[in-house]
Amino acid sequence: MTLLAVAQLSKSFDGVHAVDDVSFDLEGGRLLALIGPNGAGKSTCFNMINGQLKPDSGVIRFAGHDIAGMRPRDIWRLGVARTFQIAATFNSMTVLENVQMALLSRERRVYRLFQRVASWREDEAMALLDLVGMSMHAHRSCAVLAYGDVKRVELAIALANHPKLLLMDEPTAGMAPQERNELMALTARLAKERNIGVLFTEHSMDVVFSHADTLIVLARGRVIAQGDAQAIRNDARVREVYLGTGASFSPRVSSRAGAST
Template sequence: MTEILRVEDLKKSYDGFLAVNGVSFSVQQGELKALIGPNGAGKSTCFNMLMGQLKPTAGRVFLNGEDVTGQRPRDIWRKGVGRTFQITGTYQSMTVIENVQMALMSHHRRLFNLSARAWRMYRDEAMSFLDTVSMGDQADRPCSILAYGDLKRLELAIALTHRPRLLLMDEPTAGMAPTARVELMQLVADIVRDQGVSVLFTEHDMDVVFAHAHHIMVLNRGELIADGSAAQVRANPQVQEVYLGGGMLFKEADHA
């Protein structure tokens, strides 16, 4: 398999406190990999270093074999990394398809052309992305009236517009109803399977993680304590100690 992302001994400290301490891992092409851990484990800090929002104190990040450590978020985005966030960031005053068209104009470097004609640009291409996330029938609806789960689907369509090789998803199902969570992650799994996109995601819903992730990493107090299959992670004594009492890791479920 082709290695898309490699992280080597990544560290981030704040006034001597190590929020991320020596984290190393890789993500392969077409892999759906989860990064889990309790609140404050360092998951978001790690994501922010991968995408360039934070500069590591030490360590290296390689994308397709190229060292991208400390590069600007937009430069990393241009190299094929997309991201979705815990809180959606769509333009509420625009329609669903206009949001995707805006993303396509950015991808094609046409944001300078925001004339009245701009909203006819890339409409067919935008529709194809909306169809991918089962939102084509809502193309002309204002974002302000969408259900939260549909906003999450729209955000995924937007993230896919520049055809990333790696997609970082920070708490993709946060705030969603249980059924909508399952539907969204199945959609992500289908995209990984059909398009060969690699996905690294953080998540608190263990049912979602164990049902869909090919491999799971566990971060605790800034350190990576497990990296393996669902069965390996479930049986790991350190992981059991971290999640002791919750029972959330110990359901007998394999990824789909």
């Protein structure tokens, strides 16, 4: 069953189409990689799905809800979680406290932080850390963790919301090859066990080809190829974008000239 359906999604800035008539579907338990060169429109797609940007046109349906233009926190409450290219954790807190904060937010108790929360949902937080292999570091400060471990904590924080859809923006950026493949293997396992749809962007092609069930390639805001790893490897237009000049994919000028960024 389709979890996320994106149809004819478009967004322009200063008269140039950043995203131009993009459509794709994602099912629960599957990993979909959105790839392409810098400026392809990947982050703009993410930001529209997650609510940071409002589309100029198009449809975004998640679990039966039309979420195009909704606020990020309302989309999050429907079951959409996100990790970021630069991991976002509270360095002044322990690993356990970071996950507890996510659980507090899920329960909408963020405005009651004056109460003692040191033991609040501790068992649930520890279970999430155990899932990502970080329970042994629960009482360490996030500030002293290796970067790969911070990425695992961020994944635990994302899972605190029991997401149906997980958006991962460059999840392995800054990680060593072994670390990044371990993180994506873990993500793939959890996605299948929990029936979570995962949409991710990634520049490490070893990660993409090893773990994505489906790949979508963007160039200058447009979908130029879609399929499994073998189909994408053999696609002549994809090879042109990555290995050639990409000149045949010049941006179209939008009729909405002068649109704000």
